[in-house]
Each structure stands twice: as C-alpha cells, then as structure tokens.
Amino acid sequence: MIRTLRPRLDAALDRATVRPYSLYSAAALRVGTGLLALAYLLRDIANAPEMWGPDAYWTPEMALRLNELNGWTPFYTIAATDSAAAFWLIYAGAVAASAAFTLGWRTRATSVVFAVLLCAVQFRNTFVNDSGDHVVRLFALYLTCTACGRVWSLDARRRARYGDPGPGDGLRERLTALLHNTALLVVAGQVMIAYGSAGMYKVQGETWQHGTALYYALQLNAFRPWPEVSDWVTGHGLLILGLAYLTVFAQLGLPFAVFSRLKYPFLIGLVASHAGIAVLMGLPLFSAAMVIGDTVFLPDRFWRRAARLVRRLGPVPAKPAGPPPEGTAPRPRTPEPAGEAAVRRSR
Template sequence: MRFSKANTLKRIDNALNWISIPRHLKGLMYARVSLGVIMLYIYSINYGQRYFLFGPNGAYTKTPAFSLFHVSDPLIFDVLYHSAILAALCFTIGFGGRFMTLINFLFFWSWTSVSILIGDGGDNLLRVMFPYLLLTDLYGKLKPNTTTLTTKILSTLHNFGLAAIIVQLCFVYLTAGLMKVQGGMWLDGTALYYILQVDEFSNPFLSGLIINSPGLSVIGSYATVFFQLGFPFLILHPRIKPFVIGMSILLHLGIWLFMNLPSFSWVMIAFELPFLSDAEYQKMISYLKSPLVSLKRKMEKSSADEKTLQNNV
C-alpha cells in the first residue's frame, strides 16, 4: 500500500512538473507580433471614418454592448481611439507585458462592440481568443528551468491558455467543415465559383482565375472541406503537423488574395503559429539558415584562396 501510494504521489508530482514547464513560447511571441500588426491595420484603415462610424454621433454607437467608445465628447473619443492605436503598437513591440495585453483586450472588445457590420470574421475570432491570450506569456519571459512557485503557477496558466487557443481553433475548423458538408454547393464543388462572384468576397484581379476554371473551383471546394474536417486530427501527428500548419497558412493566404479578407486570414494565420513548438521553430530556422551559411563559407573560402594566390604571386 505504501509503495502504491508513493508511486501515485510521484506520478502526480511528475505530472505537475510537466504541466508547469512553459511551452510554445516562440509561436506565441510570433502570434503576438502578428496580432498587434492586425490591430494596427484595423484601426488605421478606419481612421479617416472614425467619427462617422464610431464617434459620439456615429452610425454604430447605439449598440447596447459594453464599449469604451460610448462617449459623448469627441475629444475624449479621439483620446481613446489614439490610445487604442498606441496600445496596439506597444503590444506589437512587446512593451507592457500582461497588463498591455489586458489594455488591448479592452480596446479591441470596445472596437468590435461598435463595429458590428464592418468586420470580416477575424475580429470576432480575436475577441474570443483574447481571454486565452491573457493567460499566456506572449513576451517570452517565462523560462523552462525556473523553480519558484510563482513561475510554476504562471507557467501552468500559460499552458492552459495555449491549450485553449489550440482547442478553440480546432473547433473553428471542425465547425466550418461540418457546416460546409450541409451545403449543396460545397457538395457539388461549385461553392468557390459562386462565392467569388459576390463583390464583398472577391478580388477583381484574381478571382477570375478560379471563376473561369471549373476544375480549380471543384478541386478548391472539395480540398477546403476535407482539410477543415481533417485539421483537428491531422495536427495530432507530430511528424506531419508542420506540413499541416504550412498548408493551413497557404489556405488562408489564398483566402486573403482571392476573397479579399485580409484581417480574417491573418488572424487565422497568427493563431496557427502557436501550434508549433520552440524546437520545431528552431529546426525550421536552422534549415533556412543552412544555405546562407553554406554560401557564406564558400565566399569566405573563395576570398581566402584569392588572397593566398595574390601572396604567392
């Protein structure tokens, strides 16, 4: 009985230690930078129309949802809007820690509350994900080898936030796939053909490539459905996970280019970055650096050979 109890306690202790090691720090840092740029983009493209859209007498200020922008003084509104831009900039460059993450959550929640008909879906996803981001270390301050109680608690919260982000994005993919298989146009492969003829979801310079190619429309429609349904299961395999994330990034780059949905595409890409571990990022960086290192060595060798030849002459 003693041996069994001791063994159980040891397993619990090992599990707690495993949970308290912060994971995927690099991916979350890259996600923070990407999301900060997206928020700056959103605030900037609406800057010239901010009074008409969100100001004290704006078109969307009568919404009942909580918003810091529900003010009656144009000067206060301007101070808040510019503060939101400044907060997004600080978030992007990594200044302010979790407090700055909270400030951006409040500002972005406020923006989405007064911009109901403006967003393209990416703003809604970011709004849903922000509470999870508050739990995580987006600034790379946690270290795996620290043993203090405070650090272990923060690391555990970080891992729970990371898990919540991953699960939430898997639900997004799975739900999108299940909704598509209930639509006749997705089942007969004509969905992309019709979607790209809607002005709000088309790029006049590129959409014609798919509209005028029935084969591409069918392949793209079916591939999208199968990929979205399979994503939550494919990422469970560690060897193919990087390729799945790469395919997902290409998918959303395509959505951005062909359907003209920039913020949605980049928010999705940003939340896919934490799926990869620090070791996987290091491996990719080393792989990308190897040709440059090889080229540098060849140039150094060539330069050394030339100097040797000149000295001999």
C-alpha cells in the first residue's frame, strides 16, 4: 500500500513545488486588496483620531487588555498609544504601504509592512470595523506568503527592463512555490467556507425559504441608500423571490463546482449578487472585497485570454500613409539558406 501511494505523493509534491500557480490571480488579489485598504484608510482619515487614535473612546489600555484576552500577537497593538504624532506616523505608513503594495514595489518586503500596519490600525479599535475590513485584513495576511509581485507590478517591470537574474537556488525556488500555492489554497478555502457557511445559514431561515429575506432587509433604513430603487425592487415579488433563491443557490453551489467549468456561472451569479448588495444596500467596499476574493478561482489562461481580448478591442495604431520619407533605404532582404531554398523548390 505504501509503495503504491509513494509515487503519487511524490508526483503531487513535485506539482506543488515545481512552480507558483495562478500568478495573475495573486496579482489581482494584491491590486484589489491594496486599493480597498487604501480606500478604507482615506475614507476615514478625517475621523481616524476618534476611531483608532488617541481621541477614541476605546482607550489604549482597553485595547491592550482585549488583545491579551484574545491571544493576538504583539504587532496588533503597536497603534495603541496616546501620542497623536505616533498614531499619525503609523497611519501615514499604512497609507504609503497600501499604495506601494498596490503598485507592486518591492513586493516581498512591502507586503509584510502593509499587513502589519493595516492590522495595527484596525485592531486599535475592532468595534468600528466591518466585514469588509475583516476580509481585506485576511487577504493582506495571506498575500505575504505569495509571489503576488511576479506580474502586473513595478517589480515585474524592473525585471523586464534590466533583465531577469533567473531562478535562484533550487530549494529556495521550490519552497517559494510551495508557500505561494499553499497560501492561495488557503485563500480559496477561506472564500469557499464564507460562501458555504452563509448559504447554510440562509437555508435554515424561514424568510430565505419563503424568499422574503431581501424584502425585509431592504426595508431597514440603514440599508436604503436609494429609497426609490429599493421600493421599486421590493414592489416586484417575483424579482425578490428570484434574487433570494439565486443568492442561496450560488453560495451553496460554488464550493462543489469550483474544480470544474461550472464555477464560471456560479461566479457570475455571485458577482451579480454583490453588485446588487453594493447598490441596493450601500455596501460597495464589502462587495468589492468579496468580488476580489472570487478572482482566486480564475486560472492564468483566463487572464491571458482577457488581456488578448482587451488588446484586440483596443484602438489600432494608425499606419503612416504615403511613400516612405525621402532618403530612406529599403530594408535589405535576408538571403534564404541554400538548403531551405532547394527543399522549397522541390515541393
């Protein structure tokens, strides 16, 4: 039995360590996570002292005590200070790290700084955070273990300009690939658990079974940024019923369809669901965080095809009309090798 399983285990280990997979999805996660963190920090910058700074009702002593009770690591509490200068230094560092991480500048080092400072700010007062903050924070921690700067980054541009030094030590490359692939699997598992558990909770509720859950949610003043649109949607019973069932079906079905092509219809349904949440319930950043998490299920070939499609649909560069400028010599014709010419004539 062991002799039969060992070749399979060796082959699986080779596949996991031969190269990092889904580099484009990792880059999409990096860009999306960095932009969302930057949006959160800039959105709340005017009220930052009252939310996470020295003017917050949640004092540094209370924050330190809560973190100790929860067993969180020390870097979560570096922003627990009464000094306004120290707080703004940490906050400005988090903003700068978010921008650098989004652009992919020195990504390996920047990803760690970004995760530490983002967690430091948010864990200063966890009671003002929302679900979107939680998702972004998780992605930031996981991305520190990935090679998310290999493509779509300033690092990739620098390597292309000055030449790639090539792969390093074989063991180091294998460990990097293994860590990257494992981290992406953890992200995918986290997203599937979030969708699966949300779907399971929904199907146990009577309002979701009857298809009326969205109707009651859209009656709450906290989730009515566009009252006229909410009233129009709730005025159509079949639409409310269809949206409720579509949400539950997409959330429950994705974990089972993720390893097949059926995942694409489920992902489209989930993206549409999050778009509705962003517009109807006024939660754009949370919806964007979940959509960014969905990109982990897209393979590299999807991103390559999308890039080719964008280039094909883009503007075609105009060719200069008329004869070539005076004094321009015609391009010399490369002589064909004699052997190839003889073969072509014989055909």
